[in-house]
Amino acid sequence: xxxxxxxxxxxxxxxxxxxxxxxRSLDFQATTMFWYRQFPKxxxxxxxxxxxxxxxxxxQGVEKDKFLINHASLTLSTLTVTSAHPEDSxxxxxxxxxxxxxxxxxxxxxxxTVV
Amino acid sequence: xxxxxQSPQSMFIQEGEDVSMNCTSSSIFNxxxxxxxxxxxxxxxxIALYKAGELTSNGRLTAQFGITRKDSFLNISASxxxxxxxxxxxxxxxxxxxxxxxxxxxxxxx
Numbered sequence: 586x587x588x589x590x591x592x593x594x595x596x597x598x599x600x601x602x603x604x605x606x607x608x609r610s611l612d613f614q615a616t617t618m619f620w621y622r623q624f625p626k627x628x629x630x631x632x633x634x635x636x637x638x639x640x641x642x643x644x645q646g647v648e649k650d651k652f653l654i655n656h657a658s659l660t661l662s663t664l665t666v667t668s669a670h671p672e673d674s675x676x677x678x679x680x681x682x683x684x685x686x687x688x689x690x691x692x693x694x695x696x697x698t699v700v
Numbered sequence: 701x702x703x704x705x706q707s708p709q710s711m712f713i714q715e716g717e718d719v720s721m722n723c724t725s726s727s728i729f730n731x732x733x734x735x736x737x738x739x740x741x742x743x744x745x746x747i748a749l750y751k752a753g754e755l756t757s758n759g760r761l762t763a764q765f766g767i768t769r770k771d772s773f774l775n776i777s778a779s780x781x782x783x784x785x786x787x788x789x790x791x792x793x794x795x796x797x798x799x800x801x802x803x804x805x806x807x808x809x810x
Contacts, residue, residue: 619798688745
């Protein structure tokens with residue numbers, strides 16, 4: 586079935602640095618990628634939607650200058666957490682719609698810890 | 701905005717028992733999705749429902765799309781230890797966004 590590969594799976598960074606998370610659709614083209622954030626024992630909250638070749642759309646309350654999203658090709662979307670702070674520590678997950686199977690496939694997630 | 705509610709919040713059951721969990725919404729969804737998430741992993745799609753009243757099975761799992769399009773349930777029969785995890789219902793919004801419920805945490809006692 587459709588696979589979305591997400592890297593890295595875990596990252597620890599110092600406060601003030603930036604971290605890039607990549608999501609690749611391996612066997613299908615993803616014109617859209619959804620980015621979610623999940624805090625411990627909570628549900629997934631949609632942060633933004635990236636669209637290949639155009640600007641990402643952000644959900645209310647999500648800082649676009651802090652969470653930079655790039656959708657450079659039909660198989661790659663990236664989320665960069667800029668000037669990370671401890672409160673940005675969370676589980677970040679991407680998801681892409683796979684029209685071939687009428688479903689939404691999720692990456693395996695990235696555990697970000699900012700120290 | 702669109703919000704989903706799930707019940708129960710958590711469940712502790714004996715291995716072999718059947719499980720039922722529910723999802724409701726204040727607004728209509730045209731597609732309902734049920735996902736399972738293991739610790740430290742991304743959600744995995746279990747069942748997708750596309751039509752009001754639809755009843756769909758996937759092995760020991762059965763889910764139904766409520767006729768009002770505002771609710772769905774998921775049943776698991778003869779639970780086994782690997783059923784442990786968090787089960788999320790999700791609705792597909794008119795903008796193709798997947799909106800998640802708060803989840804039901806399932807624990808299975810061997």
